[in-house]
Structure formats: C-alpha cells, structure tokens
Amino acid sequence: xxxxxxxxxxxxxxxxxxxxxxxxxxxxxxxxxxxxxxxxxxxxxxxxxxxxxxxxxxxxxxxxxxxxxxxxxxxxxxxxxxxxxxxxxxxxxxxxxxxxxxxxxxxxxxxxxxxxxxxxxxxxxxxxxxxxxxxxxxxxxxxxxxxxxxxxxxxxxxxxxxxxxxxxxxxxx
Amino acid sequence: xxxxxxxxxxxxxxxxxxxxxxxxxxxxxxxxxxxxxxxxxxxxxxxxxxxxxxxxxxxxxxxxxxxxxxxxxxxxxxxxxxxxxxxxxxxxxxxxxxxxxxxxxxxxxxxxxxxxxxxxxxxxxxxxxxxxxxxxxxxxxxxxxxxxxxxxxxxxxxxxxxxxxxxxxxxxxxxxx
Numbered sequence: 001x002x003x004x005x006x007x008x009x010x011x012x013x014x015x016x017x018x019x020x021x022x023x024x025x026x027x028x029x030x031x032x033x034x035x036x037x038x039x040x041x042x043x044x045x046x047x048x049x050x051x052x053x054x055x056x057x058x059x060x061x062x063x064x065x066x067x068x069x070x071x072x073x074x075x076x077x078x079x080x081x082x083x084x085x086x087x088x089x090x091x092x093x094x095x096x097x098x099x100x101x102x103x104x105x106x107x108x109x110x111x112x113x114x115x116x117x118x119x120x121x122x123x124x125x126x127x128x129x130x131x132x133x134x135x136x137x138x139x140x141x142x143x144x145x146x147x148x149x150x151x152x153x154x155x156x157x158x159x160x161x162x163x164x165x166x167x168x169x170x171x172x173x
Numbered sequence: 174x175x176x177x178x179x180x181x182x183x184x185x186x187x188x189x190x191x192x193x194x195x196x197x198x199x200x201x202x203x204x205x206x207x208x209x210x211x212x213x214x215x216x217x218x219x220x221x222x223x224x225x226x227x228x229x230x231x232x233x234x235x236x237x238x239x240x241x242x243x244x245x246x247x248x249x250x251x252x253x254x255x256x257x258x259x260x261x262x263x264x265x266x267x268x269x270x271x272x273x274x275x276x277x278x279x280x281x282x283x284x285x286x287x288x289x290x291x292x293x294x295x296x297x298x299x300x301x302x303x304x305x306x307x308x309x310x311x312x313x314x315x316x317x318x319x320x321x322x323x324x325x326x327x328x329x330x331x332x333x334x335x336x337x338x339x340x341x342x343x344x345x346x347x348x349x350x
Contacts (some may be wrong), residue, residue, distance in 0.1 A: 012319060013338075016331045025338045032341030035314045035348050039294040048221050049203055052228050056199070058193045064190060107285030168285050 132166055180243060188233045199228055202244075205250055209314035213255055213306060214297050215273055223258060229249050248315030249325060252307070259303075273299035297347040305340040312337055 008028065013022035136159060143156060186194030206227055210220040230250055238246050298306055311322050324331040 013334060014332075025334070028338055028345065030344045032309075032345045033313060035345060036292065037276060041211045042217070044207040044221070044224055046205050048224065049199060052199055052203070052225050053196050055225065055229060056195045056232055059229060060190050060195070063232070070258075109273050 129166060136163060136166075184235070184238065184243060187231075195228070195232065200284070202247060203228075205314050206247070209248070209251055209310050210255065212298055212314070213262065215275070215299055223251075224256055226258075227254050230254060240320075245317050245321055246315055246316060247309065251315075251327050252311065252325065255307070271273075294348065297344055300347065302342065305336065306334070308337055309340050309344065312341075324340070 009026045013025045016022075017025060029066055056079075139159060140156075183194045183197050189200060203224065207220055207224050210223040210227075211217065214220055214223070220244070226252060227247075235252060284348070298309070301309075308326075311317050311325075312319075317325065319333055319337070320330055322337075323330040326333060
C-alpha cells in the first residue's frame with residue numbers, strides 16, 4: 001500500500017492551503033493511514049475464494065456455451081436468409097422468363113361436333129331437324145305429285161312458313 | 174514494469190476468457206477488496222457476498238476495461254456494487270446499522286479474531302457517516318488518486334481533499350482518544 005498514490009500530496013494540498021497548513025494536512029493523512037496499516041481488516045475466507053473461483057469458471061463456461069450457441073444461431077440464420085433470397089430470386093427469374101401460354105379454345109359449336117365422324121347422328125338437335133326436314137320434303141313431294149287432296153296453295157304456304165320457322169329456330173340454337 | 178506487464182498479460186487473458194487469469198486477479202485483489210467491503214459494512218457475510226458479486230461482475234465487465242489504472246477501475250466497480258447494495262437492499266442497510274449500534278454499545282462480541290485494535294477501528298469507523306466512511310475506504314484501499322476520487326464523487330478536488338483530511342484527522346483523534 002506504500003505506493004498506492006503516485007500523486008504528490010504536499011504539492012496537491014499547497015494548491016488549496018498555505019505551506020504550513022499543507023504540511024499539517026499531509027501529516028494528518030499519513031498518520032491516519034498508518035492506523036489502517038496497523039489495523040488490517042480481516043482476510044477473506046479460503047473457502048470463499050475457492051467458491052468465487054469456481055463461480056467464475058462456471059460463468060466462463062456458460063458464456064462460452066452461450067457464445068457457441070449464438071454462432072450456431074447466426075450461421076443457421078444466415079443460411080436460412082440465403083435460402084430465402086435464393087428462392088425468391090429464382091421465382092423472380094422464372095417470372096421474367098417467357099412462359100408457355102395455354103390458349104383456350106372457345107367456340108359456339110360444341111366440341112363433340114368438331115370431333116365427330118357422324119355429325120347427324122351425334123347431335124340430337126340436328127337429328128330432330130333432319131327428321132323434320134325430311135318429313136317436309138316428303139310432304140312437298142306429295143303435293144307436287146298431286147297426292148295431297150286439300151287446298152294446295154294454302155298448304156304450300158303453310159309448309160313454307162314452317163320451313164322458315166324451322167330454319168330460324170335452327171340458327172337460334 | 175515487469176509487474177505491470179504481468180498484469181497486462183493477465184488482463185488480456187481475462188478478456189480472452191481464461192479462468193486461470195481470473196484466478197490470478199482474485200488472488201491479487203481479493204484481500205484488499207474484502208477489506209474495503211468489510212470496513213464499509215462491518216459485516217463478514219455482506220462482505221463475502223459483495224466480494225463474490227464484484228468478481229462475478231468482473232467477468233461480465235472486463236471487456237469494458239480500456240486501459241489505465243486497473244486498480245482504479247476495479248475499485249470503481251467495487252464502489253458501484255456497494256452503492257447498488259445500499260440502494261437495493263434497505264433491509265441489509267438496517268442490519269448494518271443494527272450491527273454498528275451493537276458494536277458501539279458493546280452488546281455483542283466481535284466475530285473476528287483480529288484482536289482488540291481491529292475492532293476498535295471498526296467501531297470508530299461506524300461512528301462516521303456513510304459518505305465519509307466510503308471516502309476514507311477509497312483513499313486507503315483503492316489506488317484512486319484524489320483527482321479520481323473527486324471525479325467519482327462529482328465534486329471539486331479541493332472539497333475531496335478537505336473532506337478526507339477532516340475525516341482522517343477525526344478518525345485519528347477517535348483512535349487516540
């Protein structure tokens with residue numbers, strides 16, 4: 001404890017007191033400090049020191065483990081971040097690339113008719129119309145050949161009307 | 174210089190987390206720090222606790238030591254620990270006061286076997302107010318200069334000098350009286 005203060009006490013006190021007072025102050029302080037040297041405080045128990053060292057070793061180990069865990073977390077975090085960035089980049093890159101466009105074919109005509117080999121047989125409406133047309137054709141033929149006994153002009157007119165109506169219905173669908 | 178280099182090497186080891194270096198620091202300073210706490214509290218158990226806390230804190234804070242006087246830095250930490258203790262544990266503070274009162278009234282036998290003189294010093298220190306007692310302890314046990322003590326206490330150096338002089342003179346009178 002002899003060299004615990006590297007400052008010059010006398011010089012320090014002389015900044016605030018005159019030389020005589022400074023001398024007296026330094027003397028008072030030195031004598032009081034001598035009392036402390038003559039009356040040492042109790043020493044810490046050996047067991048306490050051992051416990052403190054053990055506690056320090058334990059804390060250091062825990063700190064090391066914590067540091068290791070943190071490094072692992074950082075590495076895992078960085079890897080995850082890289083993965084996410086790579087995935088997002090890949091998706092963006094794919095978006096930028098030209099894509100195959102699927103054209104949707106739309107038509108008023110049913111697909112069955114386009115792919116059919118026998119349209120008249122596959123389309124029910126067409127079958128009905130075809131039958132009606134055939135019937136009308138038969139009737140016209142009968143009229144022309146004079147088989148019909150009724151009023152010929154009005155019958156023809158009715159037939160024509162019927163034909164126009166059927167034709168109109170057909171294109172309406 | 175060799176001692177200073179050794180200390181620097183030990184501190185570097187501590188910063189690297191070397192348990193042996195911390196053990197060396199404990200061996201070097203435990204006695205003085207214990208004396209500091211004991212003279213402030215007058216209680217062995219509290220001094221044990223504060224000393225443990227100081228060295229555990231040292232493990233956490235060694236990274237913040239950026240050079241200069243290690244002793245000064247250590248005793249600043251010790252002083253902060255003592256003040257935290259006073260602030261956060263009012264019950265213990267009361268216990269210290271009771272202990273001091275008991276010492277003063279002589280109702281209990283001193284726990285230490287250091288002899289009558291040591292106890293007498295503790296009793297006389299107990300008669301001083303807390304602030305003065307800590308000022309004396311910092312002066313005696315730490316390596317803090319008056320300038321550093323003044324900075325720590327946020328007061329002009331002249332005030333610190335005058336207070337220390339007055340306190341030590343009073344202590345001397347009490348011990349001689």
